[in-house]
Amino acid sequence: MQLTKRGLLRTALSTAAAVALVGADARIAQAEAGDAIRPLTLISRAQAANPQQYQAAELIAQAWRQLGLEIEVQGLPRPQQSDAVWYNRDTWDLTMWQMVGRPERSDPDEFVYNLFHSTTMEKGYNFVGYVNPEYDKIAEQQRLITNKDERKVLIDQAQDIIDRDQVYAFLVHPMKVYAFDSSVWAADSMVEQPGLGIKNFWTFVGAEPVGDTKDMILNSSDELNAINPFYISGATDSWITELIWDRMMRIGSDGLPKPWAAESVEWSDDGTEVTLTLREGMMWHDGEPVTTDDVIFSFTAPAEGTNAPMYKPFVSNIAGIEATDDRTVVMTLNEPNAAFETSTLAKLNLVPEHVWAPLLENLTEGETAEAVLEESRIGSGPFKFDRWVTQQEVVLSANADHWSAPKMDRWILRIVLNVEAALGMLRSGEVNFMSDYTGDPELLLQAAEEDGDLEVVQSVDIGFQYLAFNLRRPPFDDAAFRRALSAAINRDLIQKAAWNGFAVKANSHVSPALEFWHKAGIADGLQTGMDLAKSILDEAGYEMVDGRLHYPAGGTEQFAD
Amino acid sequence: MGYVAKRFLQMIFVLWTVATILFFMFRLMPGTPLAAFIDNTTTAEQQDALIAQFGLDKSLGEQYFLFLWNLLQGDLGQSFFFKKPVLEVVWQVFPNSVILTLTSLIIAYLFGIVVGAYLAWKRGSWVEGVGIPLVLTTRAAPEFWLGMVLLAFFSFHLGWFPSGGANTSGSEWQSGWSRLTSADFLSHLALPAITLAIYLQGLPLLLMRSNMLNVLQEEFITMARMKGLSTWTIVMRHAARNALLPVATAFALGIGGAVGGNVVVETVFSWPGIGRLLVNAVSASDYPLAQGAFLMITFVLVVMNFIADITYHLLDPRVRVAANG
Numbered sequence: 001m002q003l004t005k006r007g008l009l010r011t012a013l014s015t016a017a018a019v020a021l022v023g024a025d026a027r028i029a030q031a032e033a034g035d036a037i038r039p040l041t042l043i044s045r046a047q048a049a050n051p052q053q054y055q056a057a058e059l060i061a062q063a064w065r066q067l068g069l070e071i072e073v074q075g076l077p078r079p080q081q082s083d084a085v086w087y088n089r090d091t092w093d094l095t096m097w098q099m100v101g102r103p104e105r106s107d108p109d110e111f112v113y114n115l116f117h118s119t120t121m122e123k124g125y126n127f128v129g130y131v132n133p134e135y136d137k138i139a140e141q142q143r144l145i146t147n148k149d150e151r152k153v154l155i156d157q158a159q160d161i162i163d164r165d166q167v168y169a170f171l172v173h174p175m176k177v178y179a180f181d182s183s184v185w186a187a188d189s190m191v192e193q194p195g196l197g198i199k200n201f202w203t204f205v206g207a208e209p210v211g212d213t214k215d216m217i218l219n220s221s222d223e224l225n226a227i228n229p230f231y232i233s234g235a236t237d238s239w240i241t242e243l244i245w246d247r248m249m250r251i252g253s254d255g256l257p258k259p260w261a262a263e264s265v266e267w268s269d270d271g272t273e274v275t276l277t278l279r280e281g282m283m284w285h286d287g288e289p290v291t292t293d294d295v296i297f298s299f300t301a302p303a304e305g306t307n308a309p310m311y312k313p314f315v316s317n318i319a320g321i322e323a324t325d326d327r328t329v330v331m332t333l334n335e336p337n338a339a340f341e342t343s344t345l346a347k348l349n350l351v352p353e354h355v356w357a358p359l360l361e362n363l364t365e366g367e368t369a370e371a372v373l374e375e376s377r378i379g380s381g382p383f384k385f386d387r388w389v390t391q392q393e394v395v396l397s398a399n400a401d402h403w404s405a406p407k408m409d410r411w412i413l414r415i416v417l418n419v420e421a422a423l424g425m426l427r428s429g430e431v432n433f434m435s436d437y438t439g440d441p442e443l444l445l446q447a448a449e450e451d452g453d454l455e456v457v458q459s460v461d462i463g464f465q466y467l468a469f470n471l472r473r474p475p476f477d478d479a480a481f482r483r484a485l486s487a488a489i490n491r492d493l494i495q496k497a498a499w500n501g502f503a504v505k506a507n508s509h510v511s512p513a514l515e516f517w518h519k520a521g522i523a524d525g526l527q528t529g530m531d532l533a534k535s536i537l538d539e540a541g542y543e544m545v546d547g548r549l550h551y552p553a554g555g556t557e558q559f560a561d
Numbered sequence: 562m563g564y565v566a567k568r569f570l571q572m573i574f575v576l577w578t579v580a581t582i583l584f585f586m587f588r589l590m591p592g593t594p595l596a597a598f599i600d601n602t603t604t605a606e607q608q609d610a611l612i613a614q615f616g617l618d619k620s621l622g623e624q625y626f627l628f629l630w631n632l633l634q635g636d637l638g639q640s641f642f643f644k645k646p647v648l649e650v651v652w653q654v655f656p657n658s659v660i661l662t663l664t665s666l667i668i669a670y671l672f673g674i675v676v677g678a679y680l681a682w683k684r685g686s687w688v689e690g691v692g693i694p695l696v697l698t699t700r701a702a703p704e705f706w707l708g709m710v711l712l713a714f715f716s717f718h719l720g721w722f723p724s725g726g727a728n729t730s731g732s733e734w735q736s737g738w739s740r741l742t743s744a745d746f747l748s749h750l751a752l753p754a755i756t757l758a759i760y761l762q763g764l765p766l767l768l769m770r771s772n773m774l775n776v777l778q779e780e781f782i783t784m785a786r787m788k789g790l791s792t793w794t795i796v797m798r799h800a801a802r803n804a805l806l807p808v809a810t811a812f813a814l815g816i817g818g819a820v821g822g823n824v825v826v827e828t829v830f831s832w833p834g835i836g837r838l839l840v841n842a843v844s845a846s847d848y849p850l851a852q853g854a855f856l857m858i859t860f861v862l863v864v865m866n867f868i869a870d871i872t873y874h875l876l877d878p879r880v881r882v883a884a885n886g
Contacts, residue, residue: 215730390654415726415831421829430723
């Protein structure tokens with residue numbers, strides 16, 4: 001069935017009518033309501049760690065109490081929250097959660113497939129336990145279709161289904177807020193990448209120094225754990241590895257993959273064979289030439305054993321890879337994959353075989369490539385690894401021999417835990433590119449206004465903030481119940497009060513930052529309001545008894561303490 | 562020497578107890594080291610591989626004996642996240658912590674001893690009336706608040722000192738020693754050291770003052786006055802020397818305590834130190850690193866305690882008699 005807006009509306013209406021009829025019948029058969037719904041706990045990050053999320057949780061709890069639910073907000077540190085939600089999937093009811101933006105998430109595949117496909121329900125991203133064969137089919141199909149417009153139809157359907165079922169109560173796509181000192185960096189050399197903002201590869205390669213300062217000094221509020229081409233420990237190191245190691249393709253500033261170390265990327269008609277031509281004259285940082293053997297090694301090493309568990313899934317679709325001459329590599333795939341360029345060619349780091357092959361051979365059993373890292377940070381990228389001083393800074397220097405050589409001399413990342421101090425550093429020039437700001441954006445704007453030289457750039461995130469229901473536990477298995485709770489949330493209020501206006505309302509797992517894939521109007525199309533919430537609950541048979549919401553007749557509480 | 566040997570055995574016992582408690586505490590806490598890897602599309606198979614790699618697939622008892630055996634050989638294990646030996650990771654930031662701690666302790670104790678003695682002498686005067694509440698207020702002020710105020714004024718406003726870190730971005734040094742003795746390092750050290758010193762000065766000051774008040778009651782002070790000695794000589798040479806012993810003990814213990822207790826100051830000033838390392842390790846469930854860092858801190862604390870005890874024993878005949886009797 002082709003899903004259209006009208007069709008969807010009709011389905012929704014008839015479902016609602018059917019539910020209402022069943023409800024009415026049940027009420028005639030048994031006048032008594034079901035059990036009272038148990039007191040519920042809404043898990044959130046602790047207030048100090050994520051004030052926006054915590055405040056949103058409080059606002060949601062307040063609204064839901066008016067529906068007759070007993071809700072308590074519980075702030076937890078991240079490890080404890082993960083432990084409850086991710087590793088003990090049967091134990092929780094409601095949690096605040098977030099998905100963050102990354103360059104490879106510029107293709108909707110990762111979110112569309114992983115978040116809701118039933119195969120990822122046990123251990124993967126589908127931690128809410130959503131099972132819908134119709135959705136599974138769409139998620140699988142969209143991967144196989146290489147025609148963009150045809151694929152778009154499926155991505156729209158996927159968004160519609162999640163909207164209809166309200167598997168998540170989406171809240172907002174936050175704004176990414178970064179700032180730089182325009183007396184050090186030319187404002188027109190900053191590149192804004194959709195969903196990522198100005199903190200991206202293209203800015204770092206293209207940033208033009210205005211005066212004598214040629215070092216870009218950035219800040220990170222996270223402690224860094226690794227810099228390794230085969231292992232990513234967090235958001236910060238993922239954008240360091242991106243600079244040191246080249247990839248066959250890169251996500252361009254328009255969000256689409258572009259040939260990079262490959263001069264050209266050509267697909268066969270059935271989408272199962274890709275021919276990559278390596279750029280001429282590429283060199284590793286140690287002076288050795290980049291060869292097709294290195295390319296083959298980079299895509300085969302992660303597949304073997306436990307070398308690089310983190311990258312293994314991204315090369316598992318490669319059936320064969322061979323060099324046809326000294327600059328051409330041909331890959332054959334097990335099946336066509338629309339996201340292959342983004343999730344594999346633009347994701348895997350090219351590593352020198354002469355450095356890594358001996359390292360990998362020496363691995364003792366069970367150890368992974370993640371363990372061998374020192375002195376192995378040789379890439380071919382526009383920046384060379386210089387040094388990393390624990391808890392202080394990472395220094396990269398420009399690779400002047402690169403075909404896309406940076407215009408700055410050094411790229412220095414400072415670890416600054418105190419966000420106020422980071423702001424002070426930006427004003428005093430100790431930092432000239434604020435790449436991590438977790439404080440109130442209003443303060444940053446104010447500082448920029450006082451300073452005169454600072455420029456603040458905001459962009460909508462690929463990631464999003466949401467509230468997840470545990471669909472394994474009634475009443476959250478009931479889509480009507482979820483729709484009602486979602487309708488009771490005042491997203492305008494949350495956007496203004498919790499995020500200070502630095503966010504846009506969300507109702508889809510495909511961000512408006514991905515302009516082509518996002519279904520326009522899906523956030524504004526969501527009907528909300530307290531009265532609507534109450535009427536949905538009423539139609540679904542839920543009853544209010546003495547101020548407490550009860551299950552529909554016959555419904556029993558299985559999870560009461 | 563029997564006393565010293567006994568104390569030494571007790572110290573070993575304390576270290577073993579702490580090591581044991583640390584081992585079980587981290588493993589029984591909610592949270593798993595895998596949580597830090599969640600964001601990275603780990604599959605079930607990869608999770609198992611990680612668990613095996615961390616040695617967490619072995620029984621708790623087996624892990625415990627391995628841990629003790631390695632510890633006896635001076636091996637604290639490998640950090641899960643840095644993928645490096647714990648000692649190496651800890652050693653990278655340990656000197657920073659020690660320097661920050663020692664600098665601020667010395668400032669705090671010098672200031673505390675002198676001002677404490679002075680306030681005792683000025684008992685009942687307006688100086689005491691203003692001084693004591695002032696000391697109590699600064700002592701009670703939270704470190705992060707104090708740090709932020711100093712940052713806002715001396716760094717953001719006046720621009721005299723840098724706003725964080727231990728060295729200027731991208732600066733290079735011939736050796737660790739040349740780094741630690743550079744003007745650059747000292748200017749970065751100033752604000753955190755002053756913050757910590759202000760926080761620490763209350764204890765030696767009040768301790769010194771109350772000891773002085775006791776000593777000043779003693780007959781030999783009256784005697785000194787009768788001899789017609791100057792105020793300065795009486796306070797500093799006669800009274801203060803006698804009042805100093807407990808303060809010296811507090812100093813030794815302070816070194817141990819402050820090495821691990823600087824998380825707040827380290828965070829406010831982005832100072833690379835063992836406290837931050839510890840917080841990071843605990844929140845990421847990096848068991849070996851957290852254990853190792855805690856053990857290092859415990860070790861310093863227990864050894865300082867031991868030294869304080871022995872010194873006391875040697876310095877004060879009364880303690881010696883009590884111990885032997």
